[in-house]
Amino acid sequence: MTIRISNRLLSTGESKRDTSLMKYILILLIASSSLGAQNIQRFAEIGNLKTQSGDVIYDCKVGYRTSGKLNNDSSNVIVYLTWFGGVSENLHNLLGSNKLIDTTDRYVILIDAVGNGVSTSPSHGDQRNLPGFNALTIADMVTSQYVLLSQHLGLKRIYAVMGGSMGSMQALQWMVQYPGFAEKCIAYVPTPKPSVYDLLYWNLMLNVMQSGIDYDVPAKVYMKSVNLFNSLTGRTPDYFVQHTTQEQFDTLLSRSFREPSAVFTPQNQIVQLNAMLRHDIYKHKGGKPIGDVINGNTFLIVSKQDHILHPSTSVKLSEETGCRLHLFDSDCGHLAVNCLLEETRGLIEGFLQR
Numbered sequence: 001m002t003i004r005i006s007n008r009l010l011s012t013g014e015s016k017r018d019t020s021l022m023k024y025i026l027i028l029l030i031a032s033s034s035l036g037a038q039n040i041q042r043f044a045e046i047g048n049l050k051t052q053s054g055d056v057i058y059d060c061k062v063g064y065r066t067s068g069k070l071n072n073d074s075s076n077v078i079v080y081l082t083w084f085g086g087v088s089e090n091l092h093n094l095l096g097s098n099k100l101i102d103t104t105d106r107y108v109i110l111i112d113a114v115g116n117g118v119s120t121s122p123s124h125g126d127q128r129n130l131p132g133f134n135a136l137t138i139a140d141m142v143t144s145q146y147v148l149l150s151q152h153l154g155l156k157r158i159y160a161v162m163g164g165s166m167g168s169m170q171a172l173q174w175m176v177q178y179p180g181f182a183e184k185c186i187a188y189v190p191t192p193k194p195s196v197y198d199l200l201y202w203n204l205m206l207n208v209m210q211s212g213i214d215y216d217v218p219a220k221v222y223m224k225s226v227n228l229f230n231s232l233t234g235r236t237p238d239y240f241v242q243h244t245t246q247e248q249f250d251t252l253l254s255r256s257f258r259e260p261s262a263v264f265t266p267q268n269q270i271v272q273l274n275a276m277l278r279h280d281i282y283k284h285k286g287g288k289p290i291g292d293v294i295n296g297n298t299f300l301i302v303s304k305q306d307h308i309l310h311p312s313t314s315v316k317l318s319e320e321t322g323c324r325l326h327l328f329d330s331d332c333g334h335l336a337v338n339c340l341l342e343e344t345r346g347l348i349e350g351f352l353q354r
Contacts, residue, residue, distance in 0.1 A: 038067055039092050041118070044152040049114070049144050053135035058128050060120045062148045063112035064088060067095050068103035074155055078108045078352075079145070079182070081163035081170040084272055085264045088112045100337075100345050106159075111148065113141045113170065115271040117263035122271055133271045138166075138279045142173045146181070160352060162186035164337060165309065166272065169279045172294070176284045179293040186348055188301035188337050192317045193280040195310040205229065206273050209266050219260045226269075227256035233307040239331040291321040298323035299351045301344060303336040305329065324351065 042064050049060040065088040070077065078101065080091050088110035094100040095108055112118040115136060120126075122133050132140075149155045161182040163171040168190030175185050191198065205226055212222025231252055244252075260266060282290060300318055302311045304327050311327070318325035326347055332339035 039065055039089070041065060041088070044148045046144060046147040046152065049120075049132070049140065049147075051132045051135055051140045051143075052137050053132070055132040055135055056129075057114070057120060057132040057136075057140075058126060060114070060144060062114070062120075062144050063118040064148065065092055065110045066108065067092060067110070068105075068107040070107040071105075074107075074157070075159055076106045077155060077158040077160075078106055079149065079158055079161045079174075080108055080110045081145070081161070081167040082111070082113045082116055083164050084166040084276065085116065085261075085269065086113075086167070087116055087118050087263065098345075100341065100348065101162075102345075102349065109149070109153070111145050113166070113272070114144050115141070115268055115275065117261070117265065117268050119144070121265075122267040123263070123265045134274075136271055136275045138169045138173050138275050139177055139284060141275065142170055142177050145170070145174075146178055149181075156181075158182050160184040160186060162188075162348075164188040164190075165334070166276055169276065169281075172281050172298070173279070173284065175298060176281045176290070176293050179288075183297065184352070185294070185298040186301070186351060187298070187314075188344065189303055189306055189309055189334055190300055191279070191309045191313050193282060193313055194276065195313050197310045198308070199277065201233065201308065202273050202277055206270060206277075209270055213266065219266050220257065223260050223266060224257045227258070228253075231256065234333060234335050236305045236307060236331045236333045239333065242331070290317075294321045294323050296322060296324065299347075300325045301328070301337065301347060302326065303328045303330060303333060305331060306334045306336070308334040 043061045044064065046060050046062055049057040051057060068076075080101065082088060082091060091110040095103050097104060101108060115121050115133065117123055120129070122130070149158065158181065161171045161174045162185065163169075164187075168187035171185050171187045172190060172192050174182055194202070208222055208225050208229075211217075212219065281294075294317070298321070300314050300323060302314045302325060304311055315325065315327075317323065328336040328340060330336040330339055337344045
């Protein structure tokens with residue numbers, strides 16, 4: 001389903017009151033269409049997306065899903081953004097009264113990041129878009145999301161933007177790129193910019209995939225190393241030593257040798273990896289001190305033992321801006337939120353209700 005909203009100019013006979021009424025009815029219609037069938041993959045055709053590099057991603061489509069009920073003034077909207085390789089369907093599994101986000105009184109918009117195989121991606125085969133994808137940034141992803149929300153869904157402001165891992169990068173980028181659009185930001189296992197450790201980690205993954213492609217190695221073969229490395233770094237050494245049986249290890253090993261995803265292909269992974277390598281919210285603060293746009297309105301949920309996104313950059317951001325910080329000390333590492341879902345849910349709910 002694709003939603004299109006007309007941006008035609010109003011005739012001189014239409015009053016401002018009529019215009020406001022039309023916009024209000026439009027938002028209600030969008031909400032009603034979502035309520036009729038929850039968890040449906042939708043697409044917005046946002047036209048040509050001009051990237052920061054000056055290149056263009058032509059005929060860009062942004063995938064999204066919705067859940068919950070939109071209130072009269074759109075003040076209960078939460079935008080939830082996908083992690084590296086994640087899709088909006090994954091996020092939908094985290095919604096509900098006993099899950100990460102309670103949708104009882106909220107309207108959650110789940111957005112597929114450009115390059116994830118659902119929104120416009122290299123795997124869709126449009127050769128015109130290769131220059132744009134080669135230079136894709138987290139900021140470009142956020143631009144596409146802004147067009148979706150503001151032009152296609154008619155929203156001028158939302159209550160909160162949130163995401164984990166690469167989703168956290170997008171959420172923090174929202175605060176500096178479109179200050180004031182989101183009242184609050186929740187970023188879990190986050191980073192405002194990659195540490196040197198993160199850069200080494202992502203470059204290793206990138207090198208394995210690019211070498212496999214360059215030397216015509218079957219994707220299933222080189223992706224086994226990538227899958228194993230992701231499994232290794234997702235949690236800590238202590239976690240594996242203390243919680244993994246021989247049978248679980250055998251399963252983990254066998255699952256690493258699986259067919260590559262037809263959605264999040266190696267080519268799509270390379271594009272999103274490069275976008276994360278370029279990520280740096282300090283480059284997009286519009287000349288203002290970072291604390292002017294990120295402060296008590298932002299909540300960082302950080303894992304002290306994260307082996308994928310080193311916690312130092314997030315701790316530093318909290319010290320610089322006074323934004324709220326919660327540190328988990330869990331041997332689950334980058335997956336601490338998964339292991340401590342109930343506690344995380346309470347932290348998020350408390351911040352949203354402040």
